[in-house]
Amino acid sequence: MDVNKALFQFCLRRGDDTHVLSHRLGEWCGHGPVLEEDMALTNRALDLLGQARNYLQYAGQVEGKGRSEDDLAYLRNERGYVNCKLVEQPNGDYAHTIVKCFLFDAWHLPFLKAQLDSKDEQLAAIAGKAVKEATYHLRHSSEWMVRFGDGTEESHQRAQQALHDLWTFTGELFETDEVYTTLRQAGIVPDLGPIKEAFDRTVNEVLAEATLKRPEDEFMATGGRKGQHTEHLGHMLGEMQFLQRAHPGAQW
Amino acid sequence: MSNDNEKDWPLWEVFIQSKRGLDHKHVGSLHAADAGMAIENARDVYTRRGEGNSIWVVKAEHVHASNPDDAESFYDPADDKVYRHPTFYTMPEGAKYI
Numbered sequence: 001m002d003v004n005k006a007l008f009q010f011c012l013r014r015g016d017d018t019h020v021l022s023h024r025l026g027e028w029c030g031h032g033p034v035l036e037e038d039m040a041l042t043n044r045a046l047d048l049l050g051q052a053r054n055y056l057q058y059a060g061q062v063e064g065k066g067r068s069e070d071d072l073a074y075l076r077n078e079r080g081y082v083n084c085k086l087v088e089q090p091n092g093d094y095a096h097t098i099v100k101c102f103l104f105d106a107w108h109l110p111f112l113k114a115q116l117d118s119k120d121e122q123l124a125a126i127a128g129k130a131v132k133e134a135t136y137h138l139r140h141s142s143e144w145m146v147r148f149g150d151g152t153e154e155s156h157q158r159a160q161q162a163l164h165d166l167w168t169f170t171g172e173l174f175e176t177d178e179v180y181t182t183l184r185q186a187g188i189v190p191d192l193g194p195i196k197e198a199f200d201r202t203v204n205e206v207l208a209e210a211t212l213k214r215p216e217d218e219f220m221a222t223g224g225r226k227g228q229h230t231e232h233l234g235h236m237l238g239e240m241q242f243l244q245r246a247h248p249g250a251q252w
Numbered sequence: 253m254s255n256d257n258e259k260d261w262p263l264w265e266v267f268i269q270s271k272r273g274l275d276h277k278h279v280g281s282l283h284a285a286d287a288g289m290a291i292e293n294a295r296d297v298y299t300r301r302g303e304g305n306s307i308w309v310v311k312a313e314h315v316h317a318s319n320p321d322d323a324e325s326f327y328d329p330a331d332d333k334v335y336r337h338p339t340f341y342t343m344p345e346g347a348k349y350i
Contacts, residue, residue, distance in 0.1 A: 034261070036282050036293035043296050140292060147285070 006182040007120065008062045009082065010189060012072070013179075013225060015055030016083035019073060020233070021104060022048035023240055024091055033094050040140060044101070047133040054126045074244035078234045079227040086169035088224075088233040092162065095148050095155065099162035102141035102206070107173040109134045110198035114190030123188065142206045149210025156211065163207075164215055171220025173199070179225075263312040264290040266297075268304045276308050284309075 025045035032038025056069040086104060091097045112134050115127035148159035174196050176184070183189040207214050223229070243250055261283040267276035279298050284290035290309040298304065318326060330336070 034283060036284065036297055039300075040293070040296040043300060136295075143288070143292070 001178050001182040003182060003186050004062060006179045007188065008059055009179045010183055011055045011059035011062060013082045015052050015059055016081050017087055018048040018055065019052035020083045021087040022052060023236060024087065027091055044137055051130045058122050074241045078229055078237055081229065081233060082225050082227060084172040085221050085224040085230055086166065088229060088236060089166065090232050093158055095158035096162040098141055098144040098148065099159060099166055102145050103166060103170055105134060105138035105141050106199050106202040109138045110195045114195060119187040145206050146210045149212040160212055163212060167215035168219055168221045172222055172224055175222065175225065177225065261285045264309045265312050265315055266294045267308040268298055269306040270303055271305055281312060
């Protein structure tokens with residue numbers, strides 16, 4: 001596979017992961033359980049949006065067809081989105097949102113740390129900025145995991161339920177395919193082995209402190225990287241892309 | 253927000269230091285379950301525009317304030333003691349930051 005084509009796909013995947021999660025967290029704006037958490041989630045949403053912009057700008061540049069970050073974000077349909085299915089899941093209750101963030105963060109931080117050594121300078125630079133943000137994200141979600149898990153009977157039960165519901169989406173974070181192996185051989189993307197180890201270590205440590213049970217690895221959802229999504233993404237994009245679809249090229 | 257619900261988190265006062273070497277300044281207050289959460293909440297609420305370099309939080313209940321009724325006896329006696337101000341010296345040339 002052509003390295004440039006693979007790089008374009010990879011940038012789209014990272015851009016879509018961060019953009020979709022950012023949008024989901026943005027949905028909490030004004031609805032957070034308390035003002036302080038409302039701010040925490042929207043701060044995080046803005047961090048992720050900044051990362052998404054970096055990836056999508058770079059994707060447009062790598063593709064070389066003159067598509068801007070906005071073209072890529074607002075004019076691709078659901079089948080063109082290549083985010084992992086974890087991030088598109090609806091927010092649910094606060095425990096669901098936190099568990100979703102935690103599972104993402106536990107993968108994202110070690111991934112970014114490894115991406116610092118990418119032979120692609122742009123990807124290394126994006127990671128350099130994002131790694132600080134992701135460090136705080138993991139800290140925030142981990143603390144809430146412990147508060148929920150080791151909190152009241154109800155908070156424990158809700159967090160455990162969320163883990164149970166979302167665990168199936170963690171397999172996709174460690175998938176490889178032709179795109180990934182092509183970039184791996186070129187030294188552009190990191191070895192997933194150590195990243196999986198770091199993920200397992202974080203998850204096991206935090207869940208132990210939270211007195212939560214790690215679900216078994218049974219059926220793992222897949223397909224997001226090929227544009228096959230759960231029914232939730234289409235609805236989300238319908239809302240997110242409405243303005244550009246109804247008024248193409250609108251600016252303000 | 254009412255404080256009569258015992259499930260509400262306690263109130264914390266937040267102090268931010270904008271640059272190393274400067275004082276921590278009171279910037280506001282927030283609710284949090286414990287000190288760790290208060291610091292993180294302060295980070296999220298009060299340092300979003302690069303205001304911060306260091307954060308202190310203290311439970312509002314631990315801040316004891318003087319009584320406004322004491323103002324006369326507390327502060328007025330200082331009004332006529334100009335000799336307490338260091339204004340009777342000549343500043344040496346070149347002395348900065350005073």
